[in-house]
Amino acid sequence: MTSRWLERAGRPWLPITGEIHYHRLPRERWSEVLGKARAGGLDTVATYVMWQVHEPQPGEFCWDGDRDLRAFIQLAATHELDVLVRMGPWSHGEARYGGFPDWLVALGLPMRTNDPAYLDLVRTLYSETIAQLAGLTHGDRGPVVAVQIENELYDQPHHLATLRTIAEELGLHVPIWTATGWGGAQVPQTLLPVYSAYADGFWEDSATEWPEFAASHFRYSQVRDDLSVGKDLRETLDGIVLEPGAVPLRDDAALPFATCELGGGMHVAYHRRPLVRPDDVAALALAKIGSGSTWQGYYMYAGGTQRRGPNGTEQESHATGYPNDVPTRTYDFHAPIGEHGQVREHYHQLRRQHLWLQADGPAIATMQAVVGGGSEDPGELRWAVRADGERGYLFLSTYQPARRPLAAQAGVQLTIDFDDATITAPTRPIDIPAGVSMAWPLRYPLTESLTLRSATAQLVTRISDDDGEIVVVSASGGIPVELAFDGDVSVAGTGVTSIGGTAAGGTIVTVDTPGPEAVIELPGVRILVLDESTADRLYRLELGGRDRLVLSDAPIYTRDRELVLHTDSAVTLSFLPAPGALSSVEASVSGTGDHLGLWRRWRIEPQVAGRHRLLSDLTPAGWSVPELRRGGSMNRLSAPTDFSAAARVRVDVPDGLFEGADRVLVQVAWTGDIARAVVGADVVSDHFWHGRVWDIDVTAQRQQIREHGLVLEFLPWHAGAGIWVDPAVRDVPEGVVIDAVDLIQVARVGLAPMG
Structure with missing residues (x-):
């Protein structure tokens, strides 16, 4: 780990992590959810180890059925997912007593402190948990790459440090140790603080129209902290009151900007029931990348169901002294993947971002973010640049949730300085409609000799077929696609609307009708220019021994050399490059791979749906x-x-x-x-x-x-x-x-x- 990014095998790494609780899902659904997570662009999953789940009675540990942490981690590895274990002892997660078992609470110990009697019990919990991880850590070539200690503990840095020491003394060794840093938390130097950002919160009072810090998460900012997340528990259970301005909002500039709880949706409480929308989730996530995030972590990424235990349902409630009554069973969270495997619109919107991070994440991780505009003034253009001196990305946004929408911006054109050049983008002023957010490439290398100087389109991914390399971009917010190249470039293809030049030299290509057939042919590379709805149907999956792009209206993933889809209707699948044929036992497959530009497509009709x-x-x-x-x-x-x-x-x-x-x-x-x-x-x-x-x-x-x-x-x-x-x-x-x-x-x- 450097002061600004994480590294893996000596290469910059920008992890994409989603929270999935194995103990809140039927075990027979684990593989489906993990498959969808991997297909959604995740490379890591995080999961709470809740004490009440595994030691419901003193000394009686349970690791069977859907409580089998070891089996869940092993299954994640088969889906090429690494794992971050959030091993408590206290978790929260809208669970009864924050995940503490009732018998522990009844002891009346000074919990979440270095009290010797409490630490003895924690040591037993950790020992049992660590036994489940034996042979599965990164040092043993396993998938467990990180551990989070405790959760939302604000004023006990010595206790946090002690918990790591205990875990290491018990034999747990991982490359990354984290602790939640929001709420002005005091995090010891032995732990990496990780942050949150939610578009709304059920934990707010019913008189609160919108949480105080929510708007800040839709602006580009170096500030990582949020004093509103978990404020209800901090004040009522811990007795810690942080008034605005009472503590400095931390930016932790000497450490990588890491998140573990970007709101993948939002739970509801009885008194307050937010309606977080898909665009809220996607815009917030993109704003964090524009602000310098080097670790995208979502809570929740897949919903689940509250468990039943010895004392009934195990949800947070007034009955156990908590501020909020939440549903007794559902923990859907309106996550990208729902409680029952449903796939939501923001699953697709986030996947488009994740494909981009997979394609260019190592470079993006090292790029520094510079906020160019975006104060609290809703009339100011919100923009930022993330760059490394040679190339980068221009972030622009007119998006904020519907309760405080932003206006359109007219005549937008910006000048960005690099070490050896100045770029004006777009090449001509454009109008940006309200309610959109995007990241446009600047000086993006297409080949060793061809550079995309600027674009009014977003990079999605790049892939090769038998005819060479294809770079995939997507239109943004209904804005006409303009691609500007350095030098005099030979251009052809079905997607070209017009070709022109600039005063600074170079070649400009415009595309008025992006879509799956819009292909620009350039020396040594092709650019596929998708419209947004098609880009949200795009998957990149390994199938038949090679990476392929797949367009699908139904959620799909790969498992055991098969493509798996879950659907309640007939589906058309398009592939690039395409397999020779498809076969299925559970559905009829019609067509023989009809051509659609570079794509070949088949219609799949399930027997029962x-x-x-x-x-x-x-x-x-x-x-x-x-x-x-x-x-x-x-x-x-x-x-x-x-x-x-x-x-x-x-x-x-x-x-x-x-x-x-x-x-x-x-x-x-x-x-x-x-x-x-x-x-x-x-x-x-x-x-x-x-x-x-x-x-x-x-x-x-x-x-x-x-x-x-x-x-x-x-x-x-x-x-x-x-x-x-x-x-x-x-x-x-x-x-x-x-x-x-x-x-x-x-x-x-x-x-x-x-x-």
Whole structure:
């Protein structure tokens, strides 16, 4: 590790990490989620080791089933993913007592300190955990490359240092040791501080329209800290109050800018239910790269389900003195990969960024960020340059979430100084519409003798086929694509709209209609100019012994030399370069690789997949508004626990629709307060309404549904309760309205390449 970036095998490394909790996922779904994570561009996954999960009773450690940390790490390695183990002892993660088991809390020890009795128990936990990691660390050529100590501990640097010492004394040795640095945390020099950035937070008060620090994460800035994340726990559980200006916001310029919790979405609490949108996630992530991030880490990257333990469900709640009541079962987080494997729009938007970081990450890691503009003034152009003296990227943004949108910017043109040249980009002033963010290459080397001086398009990836190398770029925000090259360049191809020159010399190519067939032919290289929607369908996967680009509307990944897709409908796949043929047992494959420019495509029709309407247009009666209660350490609204006055809807789930499906989801489009799905006496799912549909995975409940049926219980929306929901969805009727209940059959299709 240098003072500015991480290195691996002597080469700069820009990790891309996503949080996935093995113990909140059914073990049989691990491979699918890890496969999607790898296909989404991750090279590392992070996971909490929660004490309550593994030692529910004193001295009784459990590492079986979906608690098998070792098996999860080994499986991650088969998907070519490294692992960062967040080994506590305290985790938070919206878990009961922050992940501490009840028996530990009952002892009344000074926890999260160097109290000898507490450290003795921690030493046992660490010893058991480290035994699970034996032979799996980087030094043993394994996937575990990093460990995080504790979480969100602000004022105990000696304790953090002691925890690392204990772990090392017990035999754990990894290249990277981290600790969370936000909230003005005092992190010892033996740990790398890592940071967070969220577009919104459920932990804020219901009177807060937008968290104080949220806007800063959409600006380019050298400041890494955020005093609002976890403030509720810091103040009510730890007694630490940090008023704005009370501590300096740290930039830690002597250390790499590393993140571990860029908001991949946002959880909800009963009193406050954010509606973080896909564009929020993508724009925030890109802003951090423009600000100098050398480690992109997301929380959560894949959602999950809250566990049940000896004392019931293990979610954060008022019952255990925490400030917030969160759902008892769902921990979906509206992550890029949902609780039940659903893939969201921001999964694709982030994948496009990750493909770029995979292609040019070693160079980007060493580039320094310089903020050119972007104060709190919403009228100022927000821009930054990340460069190494010879080349770089120009970052521009007019994006901020809908509650405080930014205006368009007219006549944008900037001059950037390099060590040996000055670049004006774009070559002519352009108008940037509102609500977009992008990173455009400057002096990007296409070949040894050909340089892309500037572009109004984003680099995505580069790949080779039998005819040579292809550089893939994508249009940005509806802005016409302009590519400026040094020198007089021979240009041809289907994507060229016009060719011209500049006053400074060079060749300019414009492309008015980007898409999968827009190809610019240059000496020694071709440029494929995609439109944004096509770029969001683009995967880069190893298949049949070589890297290929794949266009797909359904989530795909590779496993055991197969291409695997999960879909509820027919899918068209396009490949570049293409295999000779495709075969499948679970689907019919039509076409023989019809040509679309450089691509060849096939249509895949699963044997079992589809969407079936079960109910619609219901306004159930029989409910009453529950009495409002408050509780927890901040006296916030408490979630109702009495469903005796709930509206009940029985859903008849045809048993035959389970047959042959890999997953069966019941999807509910509704408005109200909170709801839960009950099979017999078992609550299998719950949902605090916040403007999105409710997905219930009933795959494992087939037999129970056959015996008991599926009952949905709804409590009514009451605007006077004071619950915060996004302004875009606040105007809903009182009571309960069910627009639709659908059953979705999701197929798993394996495709084997031939030839």
